[in-house]
Amino acid sequence: RDRNCRDEITLCTKVSTGAGPENIKKALAASLERLRTDHVEIYKIHSPDTKVPISESLSALTDEVNAGRIGLIGGSNYSANQIREALDASASGGYPRFEIMQPPCSLALPDAEEDIFPLCDEEGIAVTPFSPLAAGFLVGKYTPDRSRIPRGTRFHISPSHADIYFTERNFRVVARLKALADEMGVPMVGLAMAWAMTHPAVTSVLV
Numbered sequence: 001r002d003r004n005c006r007d008e009i010t011l012c013t014k015v016s017t018g019a020g021p022e023n024i025k026k027a028l029a030a031s032l033e034r035l036r037t038d039h040v041e042i043y044k045i046h047s048p049d050t051k052v053p054i055s056e057s058l059s060a061l062t063d064e065v066n067a068g069r070i071g072l073i074g075g076s077n078y079s080a081n082q083i084r085e086a087l088d089a090s091a092s093g094g095y096p097r098f099e100i101m102q103p104p105c106s107l108a109l110p111d112a113e114e115d116i117f118p119l120c121d122e123e124g125i126a127v128t129p130f131s132p133l134a135a136g137f138l139v140g141k142y143t144p145d146r147s148r149i150p151r152g153t154r155f156h157i158s159p160s161h162a163d164i165y166f167t168e169r170n171f172r173v174v175a176r177l178k179a180l181a182d183e184m185g186v187p188m189v190g191l192a193m194a195w196a197m198t199h200p201a202v203t204s205v206l207v
Helices: 002-007 021-035 054-066 080-093 116-123 134-139 160-165 168-184 188-197
Strands: 012-015 040-045 070-076 098-102
Touching: 012 021, 021 040, 021 054, 040 054, 040 098, 054 070, 054 080, 070 080, 080 098, 080 116, 134 160, 134 168, 134 188, 168 188
Parallel strands: 012 040, 040 070, 070 098
Antiparallel strands: none
């Protein structure tokens, strides 16, 4: 029964503390142990590691793919230029390429639309944007007054999020989103999610 259930699940996890070969091997082994499985279908590098040549990271990931511990590889928080660099390194070195990318993308941070989405669409790379609600910013419970951030929220726990999303432009976006939601009689969350999910380059979104 357990084996049948595993066959119906697609597992994705990441290496989040550096993309050097030894760390990739160590982090994957630890993930497999915690997940009580011998492989994951998708394995991503959480963020580009500027201290390690991408070819070294790809070589290490290739070893794990060949050993059957990883299915597909991908990355998160990569710029379009970094994705292109990785694709070129895979082509020249004979490594498996990134097949899935995970950029941030929301009405409050739509930058991925400009360069990452077109590149991934052109290359046939799946895109699973994270934070489609902008860390909760798009639900409409925040004001420009940072002293009034509700306790226990993402922006209270991680104040650096405010530096990303608390802009005049984004508060105008929230106001327009609320007005449209009221007019249509639907939640703001629903509209924000629909915007993120319906882009033709998007495979799925991570909430």
